[in-house]
């Protein structure tokens with residue numbers, strides 16, 4: 001368990017070289033939990049901020065703000081030619097070559113994951129975790145720092161290669177794999193599954209099989225934490241990333257999971273954006 005006063009944040013070569021002038025504060029304020037019953041034990045009082053230090057100058061090419069134009073162009077192009085997941089690798093490759101940026105790369109763990117952990121630290125000894133759509137590995141490294149034995153996967157081989165390179169001494173097992181056709185031996189294998197922001201970059205028609213596969217990774221008693229941009233059903237779908245409705249999040253229940261928590265969190269980096277965060281358990 002981590003202490004709420006000093007949540008353990010993973011150390012990477014990036015963080016070790018951080019200086020005080022490059023410190024960013026993430027205020028992971030959770031909102032009120034909704035009316036769903038919770039069985040989470042060990043809930044602790046919320047501490048208002050945590051600090052994660054990282055250098056501003058490093059790997060700037062990837063963090064040049066959220067310019068989504070190229071990502072949207074590639075998404076549209078690949079979807080039109082019937083390959084709705086091919087654009088991720090294309091985008092990461094362009095970024096590696098310095099031609100584009102990956103808008104979601106920010107070199108820190110997802111704030112709603114850290115905020116969840118501060119509120120609900122989990123026992124990790126001897127437990128396994130799986131990170132879906134792991135990007136450059138920050139969430140996977142964070143879960144490993146909290147004590148899980150972590151597997152992380154992304155459809156982009158370039159992203160997986162970059163994760164291994166960023167964290168050469170990591171205990172995380174990184175794999176290039178497709179959520180829509182995951183390795184069969186992952187079924188029922190992970191005590192804690194974390195999915196942030198992957199469902200929302202898949203076309204709506206692929207979310208149902210993706211949701212089903214994510215649910216299949218849990219054994220009885222396993223937990224799934226999901227984070228996604230949220231929208232009201234009456235809001236337009238908008239452009240990629242396509243925010244999910246509450247019922248798209250609740251679709252995990254169709255696959256036998258029980259929803260334990262649901263909350264809505266304003267995005268501190270993007271005013272006007274809100275994230276849905278939900279915790280499920282396979283009974």
Ligand SMILES: C[S@@+](CC[C@H](N)C(=O)[O-])C[C@H]1O[C@@H](n2cnc3c(N)ncnc32)[C@H](O)[C@@H]1O
Pocket residue numbers: 085088089104105110132133134135136153154155156159177178179180195196197198201202
């Ligand atoms: C929007 S990014 C989110 C990355 C990270 N989870 C985060 O929140 O920062 C979605 C990630 O999922 C990966 N991805 C998309 N479709 C996938 C699939 N079918 N299987 C595995 N990974 C996928 C992308 O390559 C990308 O790294």
